[in-house]
Amino acid sequence: MLVEDIMKTEVITLNPTATIEEALLLLQKNKIRHLPIVDDEKQVIGIVSDRDVRDASPSTFLKDADSSELNNEIQTIMSHPVITIHPMDFVEEIAAIFYDKEIACLPVVSNNRLVGIITEKDMLYTLIQLTGTHVQSSLIEVKVPHRPGILPEVAAIFGKRKTNIVSVLIYPYQSDPDYKILVFRIQTLNPMPVIQDLREAGYQLLWPNNIAEPRR
Template sequence: MLVEQIMSKDVITLPPEATIESALKLLHEHHIRHIPIVDVLDHVVGIVSDRDVRDASPSILNQQPSFNELQNEVRTIMSSPVVTVHPLDFAEETASIFYEQEFACVPVTQEGKLVGIVTEKDMLHTLIQLTGVHVQSSQVELKVPHRPGILPEVTAVLGKRKVNITSVLIYPCEEDPDYKILVFRIQTMNPLPTIRDLRDAGYEIRWPNVAEMNV
C-alpha cells in the first residue's frame, strides 16, 4: 500500500510569520493536532503541534498573564527541519518512521511541495485494512518450517475448502528460528473444517486452541 492511498490531501497550513494565536484557532476549529508550516512555494519549513501551542500559551495559573505571547510568530515554536515522505513510498516503511522517530504525523511532499499528510490515525486505519480485521472473518495461526515454497503449500490446503483469504501475516518464531508463524484471516465463521485439514497436513496450529475445541 502506498502513502498516496492513505494520506489526507486537504492539509491545513500556516506561513512562518502567522501568529501562535492563529495556530491555536485552527487546531480547535478543525480538530487537528498538527499544522505544517510552509513558505510561499509550499515547501515545508516546519511543523507545529498542539503541544507546542499549549506550551507557548499563557498559563491560566498566571495571575498576570501576558497574552502578547500568542502574538509571537509560529516560527518561534515550530519544529524544524521536518522529516517528510513521498506519495509513492510504502505505507509499511512510513510506519517504521513513526515508530523509530516517535512521530505523530509526517508531511508528504512531491518535488519539494506539500501534497498531503499522514497521521497516527491514518496508520492505524491502514493496519486495520492490512490485517483484515475490519472484515467478518476467523483467524488461524500456525507454525510452519522456514523454507521456500511453504506459503503456497499452506494456501493449497486452504483452497480445498474454497475459503476466501482476507489477509496473511508472517513473522518469526521466537523460540525456533527454523520456523515461521503464519496468521491467516479467512472469511468463514466456522474455521473448524479448515483447521482439521491443516492439522491433518501436519501443521502445528497455534490458534485457535484446537485441544480446547476438541477438533
C-alpha cells in the same frame, strides 16, 4: 500500499509569520493536532503540534497571565528541519519512521511542495485494513518450517474448501530461525472444517491450539 493511497490531500497550513494565536484557533476549529508551516511556494519549512502551541500559550489557571505571547510568530516555536516522505513511498516502510523517530505526523512532499499529510491515526487505520481485522472473520495461526514454498502449500488447504483468505501475516517463531508463524484471517464464521484439514495435514496450530477436537 503506497503513501498516496492513504494520505490526506487537504492540508491546513500556516505561513511562518502567522501568530501563535492563529495556530491555536486553527487547531481548535479543525480538531487537528499538527500544522505544517510552509513558505509562499508551499515548501515545508517547519511543523507545529497542538502541544507546541499549548506550551507557548499563557496558562488558563493564571488570572494575570500575559497573553502577549500569543502574538509571537509561529516560526519561533516550530520544529525544523522536518522529516518528510514521498507519495510513492511504501506505507510499510514509513511505519518504521514513525516508530524510530517517535513522531506523530509526516508531511508528504513531491517536487519540494507539500501535497499531503499522514498521521499516527492514519497509520493505525491502515494497519487495521492490512490485517483484515475490520472484516468479520476467523483467525488461524499455523507454525510452519521456514522453507521456500511453505505458504502456497498451506494456502492450498484453504483453497480446497473454497475459503476466502482476508489477510496473511508472517512473523518469526520466537527465537527459532527454522520456523515461522503464518497468521490467516479467513472469511467464515465456521473455521472448524479447515482447522481439521490443517491438523490432518500435520500442521501445528498455535491458534486455535493444537489439541484435537473431541469426537462426538
